[in-house]
Amino acid sequence: MKVDKWYKSIVESNTEAPPEAVWEGIQDALDVDLVWGKIETDLNVRKKKPNYARLAVAASIVLAIAFGGVLLYQPWNISSQSQLVESSGHFDAPSSTGLIYPSDDGAEISPQTQGATTPQLAKVSQSTQLDAEAVDVYLQCPSSSVDEQAENVLERIKMHTAGEMPVSAPGKVSTIAIAQLPAEQGGDYDNNTSIRTVYVGLTGHLANTWLLSSKTFAGLQPDDLTNTNITFGSNFGMQLGTAITPVFKIQSDFLWISQNKQQYNEYINGKYVTSALELDYYTLALQGKYSFPTNHTVIFGGYFGLMKTAKQSVEEEIILLDDDYSSYDYGLIVGYEYPIPLGHRLTLTPGLFAKVGLNNVFAGNDYIPFYLNKTQNASINLSLSIAYNIF
Amino acid sequence: MSLELYNEEEVLRGCQQENRRYQEILYRRFAPKMYGICLSYAGDRPLAQDMLQEAFIKVFRSIKDFRGDGSLEGWVRRIVVRTAIDHLRQRQSLDKLETEEFYSESHTQNEALPNLQMGEMISRINKLPDGARVVFNLFAVEGYTHREIAEELNISEGTSKSQYNRARNLLKGWLGKVD
Numbered sequence: 029m030k031v032d033k034w035y036k037s038i039v040e041s042n043t044e045a046p047p048e049a050v051w052e053g054i055q056d057a058l059d060v061d062l063v064w065g066k067i068e069t070d071l072n073v074r075k076k077k078p079n080y081a082r083l084a085v086a087a088s089i090v091l092a093i094a095f096g097g098v099l100l101y102q103p104w105n106i107s108s109q110s111q112l113v114e115s116s117g118h119f120d121a122p123s124s125t126g127l128i129y130p131s132d133d134g135a136e137i138s139p140q141t142q143g144a145t146t147p148q149l150a151k152v153s154q155s156t157q158l159d160a161e162a163v164d165v166y167l168q169c170p171s172s173s174v175d176e177q178a179e180n181v182l183e184r185i186k187m188h189t190a191g192e193m194p195v196s197a198p199g200k201v202s203t204i205a206i207a208q209l210p211a212e213q214g215g216d217y218d219n220n221t222s223i224r225t226v227y228v229g230l231t232g233h234l235a236n237t238w239l240l241s242s243k244t245f246a247g248l249q250p251d252d253l254t255n256t257n258i259t260f261g262s263n264f265g266m267q268l269g270t271a272i273t274p275v276f277k278i279q280s281d282f283l284w285i286s287q288n289k290q291q292y293n294e295y296i297n298g299k300y301v302t303s304a305l306e307l308d309y310y311t312l313a314l315q316g317k318y319s320f321p322t323n324h325t326v327i328f329g330g331y332f333g334l335m336k337t338a339k340q341s342v343e344e345e346i347i348l349l350d351d352d353y354s355s356y357d358y359g360l361i362v363g364y365e366y367p368i369p370l371g372h373r374l375t376l377t378p379g380l381f382a383k384v385g386l387n388n389v390f391a392g393n394d395y396i397p398f399y400l401n402k403t404q405n406a407s408i409n410l411s412l413s414i415a416y417n418i419f
Numbered sequence: 420m421s422l423e424l425y426n427e428e429e430v431l432r433g434c435q436q437e438n439r440r441y442q443e444i445l446y447r448r449f450a451p452k453m454y455g456i457c458l459s460y461a462g463d464r465p466l467a468q469d470m471l472q473e474a475f476i477k478v479f480r481s482i483k484d485f486r487g488d489g490s491l492e493g494w495v496r497r498i499v500v501r502t503a504i505d506h507l508r509q510r511q512s513l514d515k516l517e518t519e520e521f522y523s524e525s526h527t528q529n530e531a532l533p534n535l536q537m538g539e540m541i542s543r544i545n546k547l548p549d550g551a552r553v554v555f556n557l558f559a560v561e562g563y564t565h566r567e568i569a570e571e572l573n574i575s576e577g578t579s580k581s582q583y584n585r586a587r588n589l590l591k592g593w594l595g596k597v598d
Contacts (some may be wrong), residue, residue, distance in 0.1 A: 031591055032559035038540055039560050044453025046471055051446055053472045058442065058479055 069398055083329045085358050085386060092316045092329060096278045152296065182227075226270045227375070229415030231281055233263035235383075237291035239305055241390070241403040247292055254294040259304070261287030263311070267413060277317040286311040288405045296342060303342045307353060307389065309333035315361055325365045327381055331351060333357040351392045357405055359385035365411065372417075379411040427491055434482045442479055448473075449492060453499045460503035462545035474502035500561060504571070505551050507589050531552050543593050547586050555586035 126256030231400065237259055247256030263286045293306040315329030338353040339346050364383020370376050385405035392398030425433075425444055433441025453474065457467035475497050485494055544552055550572075557563040557571065558579075564581040574580070 029585055035555075035590065036560045038490055039451060039455045039459045039556075043451055043460065044454060044458075045451050046454045050450070050468050050472045050475075051443065054440070054442075054446065057472075057476045058437075058439070061480065062437070180479050220470075370433070 033301060038248070047099050048122040049217055051284075061094045073272075081150050082358070085332075088360065089314055092151075092278060096276075096317070107186075136154065143216040193346045223394070225417045226415045226419055227268075227415040229267045229375075231263075231265055231267050231411060231413035233283075233285075233409040233410045234394075235261045235263055235287065237288045237290065237405070237407040238262045239307070239403050240385075240406050241401060243292070243401075244290055247294075254292055257291040257293065257302075259289045259291040261289045261306075261407070263287065263409070265311070267268040267415065269317075269415070275319045277286050278316060279315050279320070281311070283309075283311040283313070288407065301343050303340060305338075307338045307357075309357060310336060310338040313361060317365070319336060319367075323367060327361060327365060328385075328394060329361045329381070331359055331383060352391060352402075354387060354389045354391045357385050357387050357389050357404065359383055359387070361411070363411075370414075375415045375417070377411075377413045377415065381409050381411060383407045383409065430484070431485065431491055433489075435485075436477060439478075445478075445491075445495075446475055449495050452492075453495065456496065456499055456556075456560070457503055458541055459544060459560060460500075460507065461540065461551060462549070462552060463548070464541070466506070470503045470506050471499070474498065474499040475508070477502060500557075504553060507553060510549075546593070547589060551582045551586040551589075554582040555590075558583050564573075 078372055114417055196417045244256050246252045247254040265281055265283030265285065267279055267281045269277050271277045285311040287305055288307040288309070291302065293300065293302050295301075296303065309329055312331060312333040312335040315327050317325050317327050319325045333356060335350070335355045335357070336354060338349040340349055341347075361383050365377050365379025365381070367375045367377040383406065387404070388398060388402045388417060389405060390396075390398055390401045390403040392401075425441070430441050430445050430448070454471050457470040457474070458464065461470055462574060469486050470474035474495075478495055479567070481498075483489065548557070551571065554568055557568045558565070563571065565576045565583070568574075568579040568583075569576040
């Protein structure tokens with residue numbers, strides 16, 4: 029065993045240091061690990077971001093559609109509306125209370141009855157379920173004419189609306205009473221479909237556009253050789269919208285001219301030149317618009333853009349960059365507008381809104397991979413649109 | 420750089436955070452001893468340096484997984500030994516372990532063992548076949564049993580014993596009788 033021990037002692041007591049090249053090799057390998065780690069992290073971050081962005085846009089569009097659909101069909105009113113239909117269908121039928129009305133020669137029915145609106149009927153129809161006993165007591169009064177009863181019911185409706193008492197009445201009495209209710213504000217509301225208006229129009233934007241990239245941001249630094257210029261583009265298209273409640277509209281805009289530009293002053297090939305990058309899209313936007321009582325309106329929504337062309341102009345020379353940029357873009361819209369009615373059917377609407385792209389529109393090229401030149405569209409837009417109410 | 424200023428726990432934490440300064444401290448603290456181990460397996464310096472470099476790269480890549488079960492030195496040492504074996508296995512040096520024969524060489528009978536240093540011994544152990552050298556190192560230096568060696572190298576226990584005995588006898592022959 030002495031050989032073993034002796035051998036072990038020699039091995040473990042080694043004091044010979046390895047050459048410095050060994051440590052340098054270890055450092056090189058660790059440096060490579062660090063670089064790969066950073067690239068992997070960057071790629072992972074990039075993988076996730078578009079997913080979140082797409083989800084955000086998809087969710088906002090689905091929410092807008094769903095919200096609009098719910099407001100359009102108002103499922104909570106279906107039961108009352110069906111009751112209303114039933115009530116209207118038995119307009120001349122004898123009351124369940126046994127009270128016999130005068131014959132339906134028109135004399136007993138106020139002409140205003142013809143103007144009774146569905147929501148009003150619906151309200152009363154809902155009310156008729158509330159207190160059958162009250163109406164029975166009321167209708168027991170044999171001296172009341174239909175008009176007197178109607179007046180009485182009207183009072184009850186008002187009191188009921190004020191939360192003071194329930195109201196109940198048979199169809200004919202209800203109808204006459206309802207006709208005397210003040211008309212709802214916003215008389216162009218379509219009471220059969222709950223759609224207030226449908227409108228089409230033309231819209232134009234003066235856009236202060238930005239291509240958000242490291243180059244653009246660097247160009248905003250005063251000590252950088254590249255200078256980022258404030259750049260304007262223009263958008264033009266048509267719009268189609270509908271008011272699904274008196275205060276909420278859904279509108280889609282199709283812009284066949286939709287520009288995103290960014291201009292720089294920079295050194296290219298030893299010359300200080302002006303260059304401009306321009307991305308043109310077809311853009312489809314879906315927006316929700318909420319109007320406050322003062323007509324001030326806020327806008328929110330999303331857009332999807334399909335690339336028409338991408339080009340860079342340097343002095344007089346134009347270079348097509350279609351392959352360097354993504355064929356699509358998408359993002360969010362938020363803004364404000366103030367509709368001004370021009371007569372009965374026309375509306376002029378100035379506004380201000382911001383668009384923020386969520387997609388990296390730089391697709392990469394032979395020199396720069398897409399993840400090293402992340403570029404997003406953004407713009408601040410002054411808008412002016414004129415819309416015509418179809419109905 | 421005074422290695423004694425930093426306790427092991429601090430160095431370990433720094434290495435787990437991929438701090439290059441602490442990685443260097445750990446390397447310089449263990450490098451000579453681990454280099455000796457690599458030399459004992461490799462039998463020559465260039466190969467030992469490759470083994471050492473690869474072993475420490477593995478150490479730094481996997482040090483986040485070290486949970487303090489046992490000493491840090493023991494953990495590093497296991498990685499070094501395993502790397503050395505893998506290196507020799509890649510060179511297919513261990514494939515012939517079952518059948519290889521020693522080529523008898525002239526023995527130097529009267530060398531003075533106590534005065535022999537690692538540098539001088541390398542020339543001796545380099546004469547041992549790779550397989551026998553590995554078995555001898557695992558048994559004599561790492562304290563493995565023949566069963567463990569057999570499992571590690573995927574050989575029979577008997578082969579491990581015979582390789583060990585042959586290596587030992589050769590060494591004894593070269594270095595002179597000490598038993």
